[in-house]
Amino acid sequence: MPSLTHYLTVLSAVAVGSVVADVNPNAQGACDDTHGGQDACGPNGSEAWLNTGLNGEGWNPPFLDINGLKHISLEDYYNGVGRSCRQYDQYFKSSGEKYNIDPAILAFLAMQESSCNADAGGPTPGLMQCEPRNCQNGKSSCQYPIQDNVDCGAHVLRAALDNAGGNAVRAIGSYNGWFIKGFGLNGGKGITVDYPCSAEGRRNGAPQNLDYLHETLN
Template structure:
């Protein structure tokens, strides 16, 4: 009888061990079946399809072989957009090294066309003098130069801006701009400006300044001449937009940043000329030419003669009253 009970106990123990083993194995199997891609099906932010594909493609271990299919663009326009999207993460280390190495270079003149993201709060044009335009007139209220200096030649033969590089200017660091009240409208799409900075080397604060000046950082704005979105890019720059949506925040900011950087390079690094061209300024511009559209019944088509001053001594510094500064105010009556 005792032997029978002992055998029964051994049998029950064996069954229990077997059940534990089976349960453990099943847990391991289900754990391996759990999806490794933790990205949500629908992003909380309004990312374009190309941008989302780029994010997924930057995690090849998660996507396996599938990611290779998304790396090949179907057209030249798609290739340009896809290439720009994938460069966001790849250029991060390059921009970071520029930030570290260039912080103290604001006071020195840069003759090359490379735009650095290193302009710090200690920069500015204090003591700077141009051969053709004279003293910058920089002071604590206008560290990036007086309006007469920035608009040099506008009232005497045509606009001919002094040669200045982006790294010479005082620009609010992006870390401060991201929480500054004046840039509050840009907060929800801050990620788009940060991505464009990494891709093109243009400071996020500069890009947000363009957006505030052009659209009050509203991604849904359509300009009077059909300009699109945050950066108010023209229709000819909308090729390759995701689903034809030129107002897509990532596409719009990235396109605007690329255009500005290209213009800056073409201008030999002259940041004043490049910023002016973003608002339609050209070398040789005069007050009469800039305001001619008003006499023709199209007030909003004028060039904003306060544009440079508002950008450099307003938005770049995070000033709350930027729309009100400047002496011309030629758009105020529109």
């Protein structure tokens, strides 16, 4: 699991020094000064809102259009906490153009998934931590070349966005293994706060990060 330092770094993705993103008018509980804790919030909504249902009958993701997300520019990100991602800029932009995804979103995901480390290992290796079965290069692995790994991540996110009608909250959550009701997991419910560490959750791989949406979107 990523360290606390990693989480705090990602939490700063949309607030670098005096550079902050505009508040999303479609997001409940949004704030222009990203922070964590009990009342965690950022420009794309409060964590409680993004995690709707997690403490109840299962995650019921609110809708935020992928094309309406608020975030700082890539250049501002690279000049701040995302400096380790700058070396991969060409890959984010190439995959973004190929899959019609804002390259900044791909950079934010890469930071969340691997701390922007293309050599990161594990069962889902590489910069985007993309499952080998989703490789688009016809091979059994796509950690390298790096472009193949970013293409893999962008493909997975694009498929999730298309399946979710462009809902960034649902699609980005699914990238980390979040699910809604009807997926045949958790007794037919969406993911809940106790699921990742349950027996079933452990059988289904690495536990989901329940701060993932806030850390990635805010």
